[in-house]
Amino acid sequence: MGYYKDRNTGEVLIDEIAAGIVREIFEKYISGYGLTTIARELNARGIKSPEYFSHRKISSTRTQLCKKFLWAQTSVKRIIENESYAGTLINHKTVISKIYKTRNDIPKEEQYRHENFLPQIIDKQTFIQAREILQSRMKTNTRAKNGNRIHRYSGMIKCGDCGAILIGKRRKWNGAEYIEYTCNSHHRYGKEYCTPHRIHESQLNEIVRNELLKLKENIIAESEKYDRIIKEWLKKKPMYEQQIKQYGDRISVLKNQIEELIIERISDRPHAQLYNEMIEKREREISELQDKIEQSKRLDEVSKQKKEKLKSTAELLDDVLSQERISDANLRLLIEKVEVFQGEDKGVDVKIVLNGDMEI
Numbered sequence: 001m002g003y004y005k006d007r008n009t010g011e012v013l014i015d016e017i018a019a020g021i022v023r024e025i026f027e028k029y030i031s032g033y034g035l036t037t038i039a040r041e042l043n044a045r046g047i048k049s050p051e052y053f054s055h056r057k058i059s060s061t062r063t064q065l066c067k068k069f070l071w072a073q074t075s076v077k078r079i080i081e082n083e084s085y086a087g088t089l090i091n092h093k094t095v096i097s098k099i100y101k102t103r104n105d106i107p108k109e110e111q112y113r114h115e116n117f118l119p120q121i122i123d124k125q126t127f128i129q130a131r132e133i134l135q136s137r138m139k140t141n142t143r144a145k146n147g148n149r150i151h152r153y154s155g156m157i158k159c160g161d162c163g164a165i166l167i168g169k170r171r172k173w174n175g176a177e178y179i180e181y182t183c184n185s186h187h188r189y190g191k192e193y194c195t196p197h198r199i200h201e202s203q204l205n206e207i208v209r210n211e212l213l214k215l216k217e218n219i220i221a222e223s224e225k226y227d228r229i230i231k232e233w234l235k236k237k238p239m240y241e242q243q244i245k246q247y248g249d250r251i252s253v254l255k256n257q258i259e260e261l262i263i264e265r266i267s268d269r270p271h272a273q274l275y276n277e278m279i280e281k282r283e284r285e286i287s288e289l290q291d292k293i294e295q296s297k298r299l300d301e302v303s304k305q306k307k308e309k310l311k312s313t314a315e316l317l318d319d320v321l322s323q324e325r326i327s328d329a330n331l332r333l334l335i336e337k338v339e340v341f342q343g344e345d346k347g348v349d350v351k352i353v354l355n356g357d358m359e360i
Contacts, residue, residue, distance in 0.1 A: 001054045012119070013119070015053065021042070024081050026080065028130050029080055030130055030329055039071040040071075050078075073163075080359060085128070092110065128329075129333075139155075140154075140156060152168075152179070156169075157181055159185065159339075160336060161197070162194040167182060168181050178201065197342055218289075223314070230304060242291050251286050261278055337353045
């Protein structure tokens with residue numbers, strides 16, 4: 001949906017009417033709407049589904065929903081998962097057995113990716129953001145009610161005391177509206193089971209921003225540390241090369257000793273166990289020396305790789321923090337979960353757990 005092939009030139013072009021629907025789906029999903037809500041809204045407006053725009057005859061085996069060109073949750077999900085809209089064509093996704101009539105998925109590393117093969121309907125960043133939100137919602141089983149938007153922290157904020165999720169509720173006070181999260185256990189079973197752990201979304205936004213600012217400061221400090229390691233390595237490079245040569249010479253000596261011990265073991269079978277222990281001891285030393293050689297060779301390379309990763313993370317944080325409000329997609333890209341604990345002073349304490357890729 002969103003593309004067609006020119007019959008004269010064979011060129012793949014954008015169908016602007018269908019592409020507009022695709023863009024709207026991505027925009028709505030990133031802004032907080034769920035799959036079902038988007039599907040219902042498109043149906044309510046009389047917008048045709050992908051089956052209509054594919055210009056193919058609907059087979060008798062397809063559902064009545066397809067035949068009526070109506071949207072379903074899965075239709076919206078397939079569009080959000082399709083990287084073709086960002087210009088990337090992926091082939092060799094599945095293999096069909098003609099004998100057993102089965103279809104099996106092929107591992108991603110064995111699939112064929114063709115970057116910039118199609119004209120983009122959405123940009124790469126939009127696709128990545130939508131995919132991150134989709135994976136996060138599927139992982140946490142996040143849902144919205146009655147067509148409302150999914151609350152920003154839904155599925156990722158939990159009670160640190162009882163382990164239940166914190167549910168978001170819209171509140172009004174003095175004419176102002178805000179979103180408040182409370183412990184679901186307290187909401188359902190009362191104060192005997194758990195305390196409310198009430199916290200406003202605006203407070204969480206401020207806490208997350210401050211946590212990311214601290215992370216950025218730590219990254220800068222770590223990056224400076226690896227700068228020093230690289231400079232130190234360059235100064236001591238001749239010494240490391242000498243060490244590597246010494247380790248190599250020692251390995252040669254040990255290998256010769258092992259060969260001699262094997263020959264002696266053959267002629268002295270009653271003491272074979274003793275020879276085995278001596279051989280194992282030398283093999284362990286060889287393994288340790290080989291590790292040291294590898295570490296000496298890779299210290300500079302590993303430090304540069306680590307520094308490059310820190311630089312990339314810092315640039316991502318700069319981009320995220322430059323926005324007045326951190327987007328939902330970036331929030332789920334950076335944060336794995338938020339834990340809220342009831343403090344002794346009747347306030348709450350918040351712990352932010354970063355995604356693994358963000359740890360330094």
